[in-house]
Amino acid sequence: MPTDCISYQKSGYFSKLITDYLDKKPELEQLYNHFPTIENFENQVEEKGKNFNSNEKREVLVDILENQYSKIEISELTKQNITLLKDTKTFTITTGHQLNLFTGPLYFLYKIISTINLCKELKINYPKYNFVPIYWMATEDHDFEEINHFNFKDKKFRWNKESKGPVGRLSIEDLTTFFDVFKTELGSSNNAEYLKKLFSYSYLQHSNLADATRFLANELFGEYGLVILDGDSAALKKQFxxxxxxxxxxQNSNKKVLESIAKLKxxxxxxxxxxxxxxxxxxxxxxxxxxxxxxxxxxxxxxxxxxxxxxxxxxxxxxxxxxNVILRPLYQEVILPNLAYIGGGGEIAYWLELKAMFDFHKVTFPILLVRNSVVLINEKQETKRAKLDISWEELFLKQQTLVDTKTKQFSEININFSEQKAHLKKQFEALHKIALKTDKSFSGAVNAQEKKQIKGLENLEKRLLKAEKKAHTSQLERIVQLQNELFPNESLQERKSNFSEFYLETGNSLIAELIKELKPLSECFSTVKI
Incomplete structure (x- = not known):
């Protein structure tokens, strides 16, 4: 595995709010409960244990889960985790995600693996408690356009259908034609055949999108004890x-959230x-x-x-x-013995608006953890990276900045004209002193001439950089090609690509390697070789 650690703060892919949260800026402290460190879970367990002390809630939760799982085969570890939820010493770590077709973007995997791995880490540090990873399916969401497609090898596969209600209840009977198109792109390797079966069993043998997504997530993560919950339940909502x-x-949620928003000006x-x-x-x-x-x-x-x-x-x-998006987190925390929520930067940003509402309702606010982010790299790409002598920190740069940076490294000429600009400004200092002794028109002429000459040096600097780029075209093109492979469309791989593209190459080792490598409390972009 490449060892470069790119912090979320330096990656350039997170908002100021999230980087300030990760930097523990004092002005944000009132917007969360405990910062996500392994030590802080001790207090979180104590607080949630006092706040969530209803055996009846636990019984209802287990009954609902057993009912929701009644039609699919589950692992012994998942069965055990569901049963453990009756125990007052059992707590959950939760992530949530939409019912994206065939998981949607790669980060679906990273959310769930972050959740699974945090439970493992907590069990090692707090052995007298049990920790169950929960995937909360966003079955009640109605934004079908966000979930009806995925990208595979630079092609977008879209499920064309009308949908107005909660997507979890949506019929999937018409996905056969979609599957016929997708499977031709997969080929006929062993991994391709598995992906075809996975899609077919998930979507062609279930009647609605919630059941299909549960089956799919269980197939991918059941052996790690993942518990999948559908909140679209009368019994669970009775508690809410x-x-x-x-x-x-x-309308207290509106009032309290607006109070928090005022602090986020x-x-x-x-x-x-x-x-x-x-x-x-x-x-x-x-x-x-x-x-x-x-x-x-x-x-x-x-x-x-x-x-x-x-x-x-x-x-x-x-x-x-x-x-809706404001109250769903409260609903989740009312019905679950939950300690932490794991989400992407956008999710954590809106959770930071909610603590005042939780405090008003006297519901324990969970620890907020930014999920693992990953760049997957294969052996060929890693070899290319090493030969090009390009660091991960450089690969995370915007492409224009990357090209400029590498050009300056390759060039035998110093392309930085800062020294010449400083010398020029020093020469003009004497002229400015003379200008003070005469009329304003001369002073204006000196200022104009200084700006003109500085601008001239900057233009020469740009022309020299452009000339040096031409001289190193071949090497720069290879660098750009590698960055485009790892950051498609100058964006994060995890937001663009579907897991199937990588599973096709790696098979079962994809998830196993991610489980092995991801550290949920690291606050580092993971670079995982597959």
Whole structure:
């Protein structure tokens, strides 16, 4: 494995809010509970244990999980983890993700592996407790356009279908044609045949997207004890009804999140709360609930409730109420004995808006951990990198900066004209002194001449750099080609490529190697050779 450690802060791929969070800037301390260090989990366990002390909640959770898993075969470790959730000494580490077709981008794997590996690390450090990795499926999300495709070898494979309701309930009966197209791209190797079977068993033998995604994630990670949870459950939402009623009647989440946003005035805001942060859902409908003229209306429909009617519906049919991005984290933490949430930079950014809301509701705020980020590199690419004598720190540079940097390294000429600029400015200092003794027009002429000559040196510097690039074209092109392979479209590989592209080359060793190499508390971009 390449040993270069590129910190998230220096990678150039994280927002100022996240880099300041990782740097533990004092002004952000009030927006989270405990910073993610192994030592801080001791206090988190104590706090969550006091806050989540309902055996009934644990019994309901286990019953729901056993029911959701009833139609698929699961590993002994996953069975054991589900049973352990009844024990008051068992806690969860959770990540969440949309139901992207065939997992979507690579970082789906990294989220789950970060979660699995953190549980292992916690068990070593706190052996008297149990830690269960949870993948929370975003089954109630309705943004189908975000999940209906994936990229494979620079080609986008899109599932063309209409969807308006919660995606977990979406029928997948029409994916046969999609599969026929995709499987022709896979070839006929042993790894290709496995991927075909995995897609077929996941999507062609289940009736909805939630069941398909559960089967797929279980096939990939079941042996590591992953527990997959679908929050679209009447029994689980029954536990959340007090918070739903508070949202409908008093809109406290809006007030509290706005308080936190006011403290984030120096940063870009990830999400903004609504007056009511709930959706009304049915199989083919997920629309916002709006309070208007004393009644509660479902946006873009004729559905309307009085206050008494909607509060009765919360009691009788809690499954019809779906939390949005603001309330979903609270729902998760109410029903799970959870210690930490693992997510990407964007997710952690919006979680940092939520602590005041959690404090108001007296629900323990989880530790927030930025998931592992990875660049996968094969043997051929690693050999090329070594021959080109290019470091990982350089590969993370923007391409233009990378090319300029390497050109200056290759050149036998000093392309930096800083010394000449400094000498020129010193010469003009004497002229400025003379200008002080005469009229303003001469002073203006001196300033103009200085700017003109500095600009002239800068242009010469650019022309020299351009000439040296031509002289080293061949070597620079190989560097650019390597960077394009590892950072497609000058973006992160993990945001563009699907796992199948790499599984085709490596087989089962892909996930095994990631499990072996990723360190969830490292705050480092991992570079993993496959």
């Amino acid at each position: 009804t007090p918070y739903v009623k508070d949202e409908l009647l008093y 120096d940063y870009s805001i990830q999400v903004n709360p609504r007056e009511i942060n709930l959706f009304y859902i049915e199989d083919n409908l997920r629309e916002r609930i709006i309070h208007e003229n004393g009644n509660f209306k479902v946006n873009n429909t004729t559905i309307e409730f009085s206050e008494i009617e909607i509060l009765n519906l919360v009691e009788t049919n809690p499954e019809k109420f779906s939390p």
